[in-house]
Amino acid sequence: MTYWNNKTGHPLKTPPRSFPEEFDVEGATYYAVAEAGYVYSEKQTAIYSTRKYNTLFAAEAGLAASPTTPQVINIIGPWTGADNTPVTFSGTSTTSTNYILVQAIGDNIADAKWSTDKYRLEGVSTLYTIEINDDYVRFYGIQASNDVAGHFNGTIHSQNMTRDDTYFEFDRCFFINTSVPNTGYTFRLESYPQYTLKNCVIVCRSTYDNDSSAAAELTSDATYGESYIYNNTFHSDGLYAIRTRSTVLYLKNNIFSGGTTAAINESVSPHADSDYNASTESDTTGGGNDIANASISFVDAPNNDFHLRSSDLIVRSAGTDLSNSFTTDIDGDYRAFWDIGADEYRKSP
Numbered sequence: 001m002t003y004w005n006n007k008t009g010h011p012l013k014t015p016p017r018s019f020p021e022e023f024d025v026e027g028a029t030y031y032a033v034a035e036a037g038y039v040y041s042e043k044q045t046a047i048y049s050t051r052k053y054n055t056l057f058a059a060e061a062g063l064a065a066s067p068t069t070p071q072v073i074n075i076i077g078p079w080t081g082a083d084n085t086p087v088t089f090s091g092t093s094t095t096s097t098n099y100i101l102v103q104a105i106g107d108n109i110a111d112a113k114w115s116t117d118k119y120r121l122e123g124v125s126t127l128y129t130i131e132i133n134d135d136y137v138r139f140y141g142i143q144a145s146n147d148v149a150g151h152f153n154g155t156i157h158s159q160n161m162t163r164d165d166t167y168f169e170f171d172r173c174f175f176i177n178t179s180v181p182n183t184g185y186t187f188r189l190e191s192y193p194q195y196t197l198k199n200c201v202i203v204c205r206s207t208y209d210n211d212s213s214a215a216a217e218l219t220s221d222a223t224y225g226e227s228y229i230y231n232n233t234f235h236s237d238g239l240y241a242i243r244t245r246s247t248v249l250y251l252k253n254n255i256f257s258g259g260t261t262a263a264i265n266e267s268v269s270p271h272a273d274s275d276y277n278a279s280t281e282s283d284t285t286g287g288g289n290d291i292a293n294a295s296i297s298f299v300d301a302p303n304n305d306f307h308l309r310s311s312d313l314i315v316r317s318a319g320t321d322l323s324n325s326f327t328t329d330i331d332g333d334y335r336a337f338w339d340i341g342a343d344e345y346r347k348s349p
Contacts, residue, residue, distance in 0.1 A: 020140065022105050023047060028070040031059045033119075034077040044076075056102065056121055057085040065091060067098040075104040075119045075142070083119065086126040090133035096167065099136035109141035110174040111331045112201055112233070112343040114304035118143055123155065132158040132189075138169040146186070147178040159190040168195035172330050176203040176304065185243075187216040194225040197232060199330040201306050201342050204236040207260075213238025214265070215258075220246040226271070229254060230322055231329065233306050233342040240265040241279075251285050252276050253319035255341035257296060276320040278340045291318065291340075307331075308345040315340035 022044075023030060031051040032044065040052065053059040059073045071092065094100055104110065108119040123129030123146035130144055146155040155175045158168070168189070177186040186204045189195065204215040215234040220227035227246070231253040234241040241256040241263040249270035256263040256279045263281040275287025284290035297312035299305040308316060319338040327335055329344035339345055 020103055020105065022074055022076065025070050025072050025101065028072040028101075029064065029067065031062060031071070031073045033059050033073060033075050033083070035079050035081065038077040055083050055085040055087075057087040060087050060089055063092045063100065066093045070098060071100045073100070073102045075102070075108050076106070077108075079108065079117075079119045082116075082122040084122055086123050086129050086131075087121070088128075088131040088133060089137050090131070092134045094134050094136040096136055099138060100134060101138045101140065102142060103139075104141035104143075109332070110143045110172055110201075112174075112305065112307045112329075113299070114143065114145075114174055114176060120145065122146075123148060128157040129155045130157070132156070132168065135166045136168075139171070139173055140169075141172045143174045145176045145178055154185045154188050156187045157185075157190065158188075158193065166193035168193055170195070170197045170200055171326075172332070173200045174203075174330075175200065176205065178205050185214055185217045189217075189219055194220060194227050196228045196230075198228070198230040198326060199232065199328070199342050201233045201330065202235075203304060203306075204238050206236075206238045214240040214243050216241075217243045217245065218249050218251075218270075220248045226250060228252075228325075230325065231319070231335075231340070231342060233257065235301060235306065243267060244270045244285075247271055250274060253322065253338065253340050254278070255294075255296060255315060256280065257298075257301070276318070276340060278315045278318065289318075289320070291315070296341075306341070307343045308339060308341065310345065312345065316345050 030047050032048045033053050033056050036054050063071050120143035129146045144155050175186050187202050202215045206213045215236045226248040229251045233255040235257040236259050239261040240259045243265040245268045251270050251274040254277045262283045263279040264283045274285040276289045277285050278291040278294040282292050284292050294314045297309035299307040316339045317337040319340040321338050330342040333344050333346045335344045
């Protein structure tokens with residue numbers, strides 16, 4: 001089931017895409033990003049044609065300026081090293097139907113543990129790892145990091161958008177700032193777009209003593225629509241796990257972990273319907289079913305494994321059912337009990 005914003009026509013929630021096929025977007029133009037030396041199959045060669053690249057940066061540069069089809073960038077094949085070239089999505093005249101989709105395929109899809117065996121875009125000597133200046137961009141299953149010291153450096157960033165014609169989506173992604181002590185937000189959409197953020201792990205390892213030391217700064221513009229932040233895990237070694245700056249942020253089933261000052265800094269409080277969130281500190285989003293001072297049991301948070309332990313008694317089965325929007329978690333596992341956070345605990349076979 002898809003929900004639409006009556007003001008803008010933006011899709012607010014999208015159906016689940018647990019394990020996308022490589023060529024499952026009807027009518028799309030496909031681009032491939034694969035490690036150097038990857039051997040393309042006959043079918044891949046026919047469909048990708050000359051649109052085969054070794055970095056996401058190069059694939060973005062190859063996108064049509066005025067697309068008449070969805071522009072789908074597939075991350076394929078095994079990756080033994082990282083993609084170290086930052087990318088800015090800019091100059092493509094996207095629409096709600098002719099959008100950009102960057103999706104990891106197969107074993108490259110991110111899960112609740114950061115992995116060096118999957119595709120990962122690692123920002124090196126750059127302000128932002130992924131800068132988004134086009135209007136309709138979606139990310140599925142991507143790992144990205146930034147390790148550059150700087151007050152406002154980050155992994156995901158956008159600004160200078162049109163606002164009234166913008167929609168982003170992030171699903172099953174793992175984003176992290178790794179530089180200690182001096183980095184800013186891992187995830188920051190300064191342009192106040194409308195977006196859906198679900199099933200993601202967002203981590204800030206910075207211990208910088210500044211308001212920008214947080215896993216995410218969550219914004220949205222009340223003039224143009226709402227944004228939905230569902231079933232994510234935010235963790236910070238800095239001042240805050242998140243900062244909220246809009247009344248049209250709908251936060252449900254999220255974990256806010258860490259924060260030396262507070263888990264949640266509300267410069268503007270989120271929507272009153274926000275609920276079923278768990279905070280490791282005393283602050284909450286104000287929902288009647290929020291959990292404060294939660295002792296959440298991750299498998300190995302210091303080493304970026306944010307799967308839930310079987311022993312967790314706090315967030316397992318404590319969320320609200322959002323199956324009218326999606327039914328799987330960051331690992332692609334079916335959400336049978338609606339645990340809070342990106343990961344739905346699943347006993348190993």
